[in-house]
Amino acid sequence: MKIVIAIDSFKESLTSLQAGRTVAAAARQVFPNAKITVLPLADGGEGTVDAVVDSLHGEKRRVRVIGPLGKPVNALYGILENGRTAVVEMASAAGLALVPEEQRNPLYTTTYGVGELIRDALDTGCRHFMIGIGGSATNDGGMGMLQALGCKFLDENGDPVGMLGADLMRVSDIDSTGLDPRLAVSTLQVACDVSNSLCGPNGASAVFGPQKGADAGTVQLLDEALSRLAGIVREKYGISIENMPGSGAAGGLGYALVSFCGAKLQSGAEVILNNVGFTTHAQDADLVITGEGRLDAQTVMGKAPATVARMAKRSGALVVAFCGSAAPDAEALNAEGIDAYFPILQAPCTLEHALHPENAAHNLFLTALQVFSLLRAAK
Structure with a gap:
């Protein structure tokens, strides 16, 4: 199993690499022998x-x-x-x-x-x-x-x-x-x-x-x-x-x-992904993980997760996205290369609670763990 992780920051919660490393930890628990690469993702703004x-x-x-x-x-x-x-x-x-x-x-x-x-x-x-x-x-x-x-x-x-x-x-x-x-x-x-x-x-x-x-x-x-x-x-x-x-x-x-x-x-x-060698890393990847704080129909308009999905699909990888929340129109992402996306909240809570870095990391880890467990069972 080869997994490439490139997640944009969860604004006010997790940086790109914090989110990526959290997902990587969940992946290693389910696939201990997997080759896992965490790459940064940003769109040119802060971070x-x-x-x-x-x-x-x-x-x-x-x-x-x-x-x-x-x-x-x-x-x-x-x-x-x-x-x-x-x-x-x-x-x-x-x-x-x-x-x-x-x-x-x-x-x-x-x-x-x-x-x-x-x-x-x-x-x-x-x-x-x-x-x-x-x-x-x-x-x-x-x-x-x-x-x-x-x-x-x-x-x-x-x-x-x-x-x-x-x-x-x-x-x-x-x-x-x-x-x-x-x-x-x-x-x-x-x-x-x-x-x-x-x-x-x-x-x-x-x-x-x-x-x-x-x-x-x-x-x-x-x-x-x-x-x-x-x-x-x-x-x-x-x-x-x-x-x-x-x-x-x-x-x-x-x-x-x-x-x-x-x-x-x-x-x-694309500037960021090209400079960190995303295409090379994703060339024979089985699974590419992406995401950001919120996914919606605007994500397909050149935002980072959609760019990851488009580039990953050139190599035929399965693409999964995690997000803090997803709008009803986020299903448009399925037609743009993201095979499935998963909001990470485990239970109703305040926005302040959801954005707290420790809570966000915990929720992301638990959600990723379940997704990886499902993928293992489906193999």
Whole structure:
């Protein structure tokens, strides 16, 4: 029996690896001779660095950077064992969780710290980047990040503008001659799980701006600013990707990374799974285990468990998912490669009780134990 486990985090309860190792413990109790591999799973949001670095035995580097509100924060990124690969989580430097709810307004947030993380990794010798851009507090079109990497954004008088979302509305020209030349000899894989364009009704400002504290008037201002930015880039550099799926990710950070840094936008889960060798591990697996805190019909729209299932089915493995809870429409997952899914709660309880890490791990272990026992009996 060969079992590969790649479970996304159970948010507020278990990290990806904690969940994976819990299931592995249950598997070993039922199949003591099985070959079991636990791999990290994340989608590019919060927890990506921990999942990848802890699994691949890299190191974490803490850096003091400019946070989303323009004030210093302690951020981190990972360096894998080869010393050439950096794992950057934009949420660590510009995430919504870093902004108190009463201060949330994308007019006054910046991605500058993300650029500082990338620059620091370049200084350490990294030339391959895995960049997760989920969970942002920003809508600056990636301007702050590019400024930290040497790009200048100028107003109508030729003077540099500031780094906040509101400053984007004053941009009339861009000078990219100072952009860090090391980016040209680097590869950037961007973990991106949204398909939104940069501007318009399906764009960064309209869809995600309200989640970051923007009212209707602010959404319109920011959308116009991003549209104007795209026009400047199109006219000056001949780059026209504002309608590319994912260009609106993280308030336009996806657009900036592709346009100026040569990045490739990919499914967040695929970036992680490819870098930890999931396809190789799953090639002759009998069973692949995945899951996350909640499964529903939206899980099939590019979320991590569905990506695992799709990749696992290429090798013909049986795919089982565990979750904290499952919506009635989660049955859509059965048509997408997840052969069966199992909510882990053992009895009615409060949400607080269910989310407690010890309780979540206990419930996950017991459920996994029963599923593995059933599989053993069916052999």
